Amino acid sequence: MPIVPIVAYRFLVLGLTTLAVAMPLSLVVYQSFLTAPFFDPSAHTSFAAYSFVFQDDDFWQAFWTTLTICTGMVTIAVPLGALLAFLMVRTDVPGKRYLEPLLLIPIFVSAVVIAFGYVVAVGPVGIFSTLAKDLLGFVPWNLYSLFSLIVIAGLTHVPHVYLYSAAALRGLSTDLEEAARVSGATPFQVAVNVSLPMILPAILFAGVLVFFLGFELFGLPLVLGDPQDVLVLSTYLYKLTNKLGVPSYQLMAVVVVVIIAVTAPLVFTQRLLLRQAQRYVSVRGKGMKSKPLPLHSWRWFAFAAIILWLIVTVAAPLFGITLRSFVVTWGEGVKLLDVLTLDHYRELLEYPNVIRGIVNTFGIGVIGGAIAVACYTAIALAVHRWNSGWTRLVDYIVMVPRAMPGLIAGLALLWVFLFVPFLSPLRSTMVSIWLAYTIVWLAYGMRLVSGTLLQVGPELEEAARVSGASDLRVKRDVTLPLIKYGMLASWLLIFLIFVREYSTGIYLLGPGTEVIGSLLVSLWGTGAIDLVSALSVVNVVMIGAGLAVAIRLGVRLHG
Amino acid sequence: MRHILSATIFAASLAVSAGVQAQVPAGYPADYGKIVDAAKKEGKVVIYSTTDAVSANPLVKDFETLYPGVKVEYSDLNSTELYNRFIAESASNNGTGDVIWSSAMDLQVKLVADGLALTYPSPEIKALPKWAVWKDSAYGTTYEPIAFVYNKRLVPEADVPKDHAALLKLLETKPDAYKGKITAYDPERSGVGYLFFNEDIKNFPPSWDLFKAMGKVQTKFYTSAGAMMERVTSGEHTIAYGIFGSYGLARSKKDPNLGIVLPSDFTMVTSRVAFISKNAKNPNAAKLFLDYMLSKRGQEVVAKADLYTLRDDIDSDASIKAVTKLIGDKARPVPIDETLLETLDQTKRLAFLSKWQKAKKGE
Numbered sequence: 010m011p012i013v014p015i016v017a018y019r020f021l022v023l024g025l026t027t028l029a030v031a032m033p034l035s036l037v038v039y040q041s042f043l044t045a046p047f048f049d050p051s052a053h054t055s056f057a058a059y060s061f062v063f064q065d066d067d068f069w070q071a072f073w074t075t076l077t078i079c080t081g082m083v084t085i086a087v088p089l090g091a092l093l094a095f096l097m098v099r100t101d102v103p104g105k106r107y108l109e110p111l112l113l114i115p116i117f118v119s120a121v122v123i124a125f126g127y128v129v130a131v132g133p134v135g136i137f138s139t140l141a142k143d144l145l146g147f148v149p150w151n152l153y154s155l156f157s158l159i160v161i162a163g164l165t166h167v168p169h170v171y172l173y174s175a176a177a178l179r180g181l182s183t184d185l186e187e188a189a190r191v192s193g194a195t196p197f198q199v200a201v202n203v204s205l206p207m208i209l210p211a212i213l214f215a216g217v218l219v220f221f222l223g224f225e226l227f228g229l230p231l232v233l234g235d236p237q238d239v240l241v242l243s244t245y246l247y248k249l250t251n252k253l254g255v256p257s258y259q260l261m262a263v264v265v266v267v268i269i270a271v272t273a274p275l276v277f278t279q280r281l282l283l284r285q286a287q288r289y290v291s292v293r294g295k296g297m298k299s300k301p302l303p304l305h306s307w308r309w310f311a312f313a314a315i316i317l318w319l320i321v322t323v324a325a326p327l328f329g330i331t332l333r334s335f336v337v338t339w340g341e342g343v344k345l346l347d348v349l350t351l352d353h354y355r356e357l358l359e360y361p362n363v364i365r366g367i368v369n370t371f372g373i374g375v376i377g378g379a380i381a382v383a384c385y386t387a388i389a390l391a392v393h394r395w396n397s398g399w400t401r402l403v404d405y406i407v408m409v410p411r412a413m414p415g416l417i418a419g420l421a422l423l424w425v426f427l428f429v430p431f432l433s434p435l436r437s438t439m440v441s442i443w444l445a446y447t448i449v450w451l452a453y454g455m456r457l458v459s460g461t462l463l464q465v466g467p468e469l470e471e472a473a474r475v476s477g478a479s480d481l482r483v484k485r486d487v488t489l490p491l492i493k494y495g496m497l498a499s500w501l502l503i504f505l506i507f508v509r510e511y512s513t514g515i516y517l518l519g520p521g522t523e524v525i526g527s528l529l530v531s532l533w534g535t536g537a538i539d540l541v542s543a544l545s546v547v548n549v550v551m552i553g554a555g556l557a558v559a560i561r562l563g564v565r566l567h568g
Numbered sequence: 569m570r571h572i573l574s575a576t577i578f579a580a581s582l583a584v585s586a587g588v589q590a591q592v593p594a595g596y597p598a599d600y601g602k603i604v605d606a607a608k609k610e611g612k613v614v615i616y617s618t619t620d621a622v623s624a625n626p627l628v629k630d631f632e633t634l635y636p637g638v639k640v641e642y643s644d645l646n647s648t649e650l651y652n653r654f655i656a657e658s659a660s661n662n663g664t665g666d667v668i669w670s671s672a673m674d675l676q677v678k679l680v681a682d683g684l685a686l687t688y689p690s691p692e693i694k695a696l697p698k699w700a701v702w703k704d705s706a707y708g709t710t711y712e713p714i715a716f717v718y719n720k721r722l723v724p725e726a727d728v729p730k731d732h733a734a735l736l737k738l739l740e741t742k743p744d745a746y747k748g749k750i751t752a753y754d755p756e757r758s759g760v761g762y763l764f765f766n767e768d769i770k771n772f773p774p775s776w777d778l779f780k781a782m783g784k785v786q787t788k789f790y791t792s793a794g795a796m797m798e799r800v801t802s803g804e805h806t807i808a809y810g811i812f813g814s815y816g817l818a819r820s821k822k823d824p825n826l827g828i829v830l831p832s833d834f835t836m837v838t839s840r841v842a843f844i845s846k847n848a849k850n851p852n853a854a855k856l857f858l859d860y861m862l863s864k865r866g867q868e869v870v871a872k873a874d875l876y877t878l879r880d881d882i883d884s885d886a887s888i889k890a891v892t893k894l895i896g897d898k899a900r901p902v903p904i905d906e907t908l909l910e911t912l913d914q915t916k917r918l919a920f921l922s923k924w925q926k927a928k929k930g931e
Contacts, residue, residue: 046655046656046659048656048659048660049659128798128799128804129802132799132802132804133748133804134802134803134804232795235790235791235795236788236789236790237788238754238756238757238789244757247648247757247758247791248756248757250648250759251755251756251757251758251759251762252756252914252917252918252921253912253914253917254674254759254762254911254912254913254914254917255651255675255678255912256648256651256652258652337822337823338801338802338822338823338825339801339802340801340802340803340804341721341722341802341803341804342721342722342803343721343802343803343825356622359625360621360622360625362621362642420652423653423656424656427656427657427660427662428660433660433662436662515645515649516649516652516653518643518645519641519643520614520641520642520643531620531644531645531646532620532622533792533794533795537620537622537794538794538797538798539822540622
């Protein structure tokens, strides 16, 4: 009876996923209808929190600003990311092997670090600003405007779109593109008319995710929005706390419910679009390797465009933060050569929690990341080729945690760990951090894995089934090997995301659960900028090295 | 050589541990030894704090030397997170911080008023100022003057404001030179900022004129002292209004370009408030740590970490003595008592904030 195991497997996975997502979520929703923290005996149900938030002008201002930023980000990141993927995967742009790891840097550097790097580099008295002032007589940009925030947020999210699109493109055979090419299409026409339309599901996923990420944008507005008081929903949470004097669980919960209410229809739209996914199947039971598309005279132009993007998004902020880590002070009227120092790095070594943080961060990235990808794959396989209403439910479920700002998701999980008896011993171990990260990034990892699954044509699996294999065996021996590359890419992505994550771990931070991201935020808050900069550089160098190894390995495994 | 050295250390540590077991600190009740023994059985103390681990590290290390066998687990969090986490953990009764140590004085007093603190009269009470002890539960641990911090490279000596009135005058007479160059805590987004501005109103009658003047020169308001000081040293801003003197002092030792002024008309003084959690899993170790922090030995370390000691029997540039030398009797400590609860009153807050929003626009 091959039917029973597969059904059991599907519902087991479905149940576990629902539980993991529903526990923190239902706590948040329940909390939003109370008058006090849910564990407070005086709490009773009411709409008071909703009416307070909806009557607050600041809320609406933050809401519209957030929408503006999200829209701007998608407008910038989606076309650039998709084109970038086409250039990197399909064409003969020079230096691809070296460019590839660099492209991903904006993902794995915490946004707080990038933002602070920008302040040092191009802030009002930043290094490049002073240079521009000397040359032009004025500074041609204003880092703290809403426009700059949108551009920076957009450019730093290009790699997210790139990763999804590239993963999809790699699974796509090139015969259609070659046909177009032979018929005389320019590389740009090939990209826009053939390749990119074929990976539309992946691009749509990425677009929606970038929109989501915009909703929970925290590090960039925290640092760059601070001086001009540019308020987004996540920083509005801070202001809200202060209006009442005492942090208010129920008001924070309301804001999160609003965010989910906005993003849920998006998931619905996306789901409708994906019903057509079958039209995009393109890995058939054949296919062969082919030569990259020659760009000819455009080759170096494309290269220059990528480099320019890298300079603006990666080089400038990282240069800023690195410089900061080697100097005592900086800015107007300071000769940098006079203030060089290595003290900040020496200081790092004096703090056992910082050392533990570095070790933990690496562990959560490599080991935690691998286990998380295994979980995501298990879920993706469970709903794969399952023509049932349940799959729609899973689609919604995995999207939901992404809609919660990491900080709140972390708090909700703290509640879960506190009040669920058998979980409480795990609270002060890395397991709590791992679970929080895995749930928060569920949508992200799932989409990468299932995006790859979408590219697997049904006939290969059907062939196996016709030969007598059970459903589970088909998944193990046919589907899994086919998506090996996608899983590896997912692991890489999840590694980067976990290592960079900074907001989710804040409420779970304690002795034994230190991670670099949360340490950075807490050090930033207390003003230890020297350590923040040095720790950021250590983080970037450490991951950069790990990433180079992974890319090498990945490329070899693929080829 | 190494053998001799380690043998010596071994002998010394034996002597220390043997000594402590029997010994009760001078002036402490005779049965204090019981607390010490019980604390050693507990073996650790969990501290939730807003003081960054970097500043607190010397305190933690010295405590562990004094009481070998009691390990310190130190977590630094921002004040909102600390509050949220502490109330949830207290309610679940699944273990929380033993000592809660935060610079958000109003929130600390609220937690004590809400009955989440243990009543414990420390043997050190006699040595502490009266305003620093509330209900034998909440204890002030530092004496941190709120200062003006400025960039010595970019602010001419003649412009450096010596008091609040001088700052008001400077902003009114030279609005163009200081346009966008002043920075302060944001009372709309930061609890500390809210507390500071409201204390100003109590002590400096023309406060609203000052706030308006700050609004007119497009003062930039931040939520973290680190962000402000970084931008003052870089020259993006040149004068920071209302900064913890402790941060300023520590930073100025590394960067001589940073100047500190304790305003001579009045200087607000805040204190990091500590209490023992009612649900502490390690109450005895918590008592040891609290007493240690308030003791002369502990406060000497506090002063060394530039956090300003509140004991008047310690000489340091971060002490009551040093502050008194600079401004005489103009220090205005914020008393740790129920008056702090008034700053949490929602109606008052909303009234202040709507007036503030106008002042910010210069109206």
